[in-house]
Each structure stands twice: as C-alpha cells, then as structure tokens.
Amino acid sequence: MAKMTLNPSKKKVDEFINRAGQTDQTMPWDSPEVRDESYKNVALRLPEPYVLKLQWISEQTGIPQQRLLRDWLLPLIDEKVEDLSR
Numbered sequence: 001m002a003k004m005t006l007n008p009s010k011k012k013v014d015e016f017i018n019r020a021g022q023t024d025q026t027m028p029w030d031s032p033e034v035r036d037e038s039y040k041n042v043a044l045r046l047p048e049p050y051v052l053k054l055q056w057i058s059e060q061t062g063i064p065q066q067r068l069l070r071d072w073l074l075p076l077i078d079e080k081v082e083d084l085s086r
Helices: 010-020 048-061 065-085
Strands: none
Touching (some): 048 065
16 A cells, blocks of 8 residues: 655745744634534545545445544544644
C-alpha cells in the first residue's frame, strides 16, 4: 500500500508552529463561532482500488462510508495537530 503524505511548504509549517506556540493566539477551531454540531463537506479524491475497498468494508460492516472515513480520519487530524503544536 502506497503511503500518501502531505507536503506543506516550510513557510506554512513554520507559520503554524509559531502561532501554536503563542499563548494569546486562538486556534481557528477554538473560535466561539465554531460549532461541533456543524458539519462541512470536504472533497476527497481516492484511487479507485481504495474506493472499492472502502465500499467493501462498508458493505461488510453495515457502516456508511462517510462514518468510516470520519471515524478513521478525525483521530489522525488530532494527532497531527498535537505533533505540530509541540
């Protein structure tokens, strides 16, 4: 299985890290306007074999594809934010 990685520019990573280290800086997701119950769509392009695998997993488990992806992805996002905030 090929591992896909994100390669943000060094400038963007440095800016994020600098903001994360500031105690007076509010992260965008901590804003009072952001609601947990509000869901937004994100387009995700996957190679066809992975779409078919996802469909198969969904059929075998009875869990919708959207829920599977959300359950897998959210912890990884939190982990990456934690890593970048150090």
